[in-house]
Amino acid sequence: MATDTKLINDNFLLESKYAQELYHSYAAHMPVIDYHNHLSPKALAENTVFDSITAAWIDGDHYKWRAMRTLGIDEKYITGDASSKEKFSKWAHTVPYTMRNPLYHWTHMELSRYFGIDDLLSDKNADAVFENASEKLRTPEYSSRELISKMNVEVLCTTEDPIDTLEYHQQLSKSTFGTKVSTAFRPDKAILIASDAYNSYLDSLEKVSNSTISTYDQLCSALRNRIEYFHENGCRLCDHGLAHLYAENFTENEIKGIFKKRREGQTISEVENAKFQSALMLYLSETYHEFGWVQQFHLGALRNNNKRMLSVLGPDTGWDSIGDYPQAQSLSKFLDTLDGKDKLTKTILYNLNPSDNAMMATMIGNFNDGSVRGKVQWGSGWWFLDQKDGMTEQINTLSNMGLISCFIGMLTDSRSFLSFPRHEYFRRILCNLFGEDIRNGELPNDMEWIGKIVQNICYNNAKEYFDF
Structure with missing residues (x-):
């Protein structure tokens, strides 16, 4: 089991050694x-090239907008004329209140996978995260295409x-x-x-x-x-x-x-x-x-x-x-x-x-x-x-x-x-379900075969189905 204290650690959502093996050996790199x-x-x-993390991450994302409105945040800081930094600060303020909503997991997976930021987002670090992520996004290494390439799409x-x-x-x-x-x-x-x-x-x-x-x-x-x-x-x-x-x-x-x-x-x-x-x-x-x-x-x-x-x-x-x-x-x-x-x-x-x-x-x-x-x-x-x-x-x-x-x-x-870390989220959930069945004796401990099924679901079936 995971010992890493970070929320998004190597074995996030993987509750057994079987789930961990399925994910790390078969799913993760597809x-x-x-x-x-x-x-x-x-x-x-x-x-x-985005001018800030707000432009890349908050603008147009109605999932985040609904959460902010529910928390009582004025529309000015959602779709209105507030500055990019002000909008981001309001989102950072919202994040701790999104616990048990998928936005909480997605937010921290995305900060970790794209920017290497593993701290939990809140009012306390909003300014630092905004500057860190925005500085990277303003470089060619974080352009729209590079963001896609980073996720092996x-x-x-x-x-x-x-x-x-x-x-x-x-x-x-x-x-x-x-x-x-x-x-x-x-x-x-x-x-x-x-x-x-x-x-x-x-x-x-x-x-x-x-x-x-x-x-x-x-x-x-x-x-x-x-x-x-x-x-x-x-x-x-x-x-x-x-x-x-x-x-x-x-x-x-x-x-x-x-x-x-x-x-x-x-x-x-x-x-x-x-x-x-x-x-x-x-x-x-x-x-x-x-x-x-x-x-x-x-x-x-x-x-x-x-x-x-x-x-x-x-x-x-x-x-x-x-x-x-x-x-x-x-x-x-x-x-x-x-x-x-x-x-x-x-x-x-x-x-x-x-x-x-x-x-x-x-x-x-x-x-x-x-x-x-x-x-x-x-x-x-x-x-x-x-x-x-x-x-x-x-x-x-x-x-x-x-x-x-x-x-x-x-x-x-x-x-x-x-x-795109939503694909990782799905793959971890998939591997955990198969891993639980193996641990419970409901499926055989046949990693080669079950690993192949997992890889097919993650990638091979779609490649064959769409004939790209």
């Missing part, structure tokens, strides 16, 4: 494939809207950066037909696709045009962040009429919205199958709850929560419709509501048809479930109801260039 995140490709293409996939030009990905493809940077196609704004901004978005899609979008067929053509463009630029994944998947019955004439009605500025009903989303998602998924892409569905977020703050700060600023949408029947019907046409591509499902864990773990087994190893995956603990208990529950449920040995492992889903 490369990282981060197949879903929200990093800025512009910052990577330009190899941004082999592949990362950012997430872009169909209207994106992909100019920064094109620059990166010609650069000497050792990490492969790809993109994932996220056309949700074209699907959410009831949105107030729907028609203005389609106007933008018209321009980038050099087409007119006045009919449903033209919308499908424009989206296919962008899929082709993304494919030509190396994209092999898509991603959707939806409350849930619809699977309503519809006719072509109904969908054409609904789209025409909305394009003319009329309001559509909930039934019409459900039919339209059902039709367009099926069209897109069949197209993804044609191009051989992997499709990802992040399901279950209840977004933009605080309309007052949404109007001030916009989306993705910390006002989302877990939704309690029914998922099983429509998800089953959607996947079955694609499978019935033999047009179900590789698929990853993520749930935000933990009550859906067992459903997701069993749903994937309905459509793993033997054609591809782990064709339909249940993704790692996502967002509010991206913490020790959430990961543990996901791993245990998948182990009990599926094959954890086929799992493609962890991702950051982050906007922060300092978030």
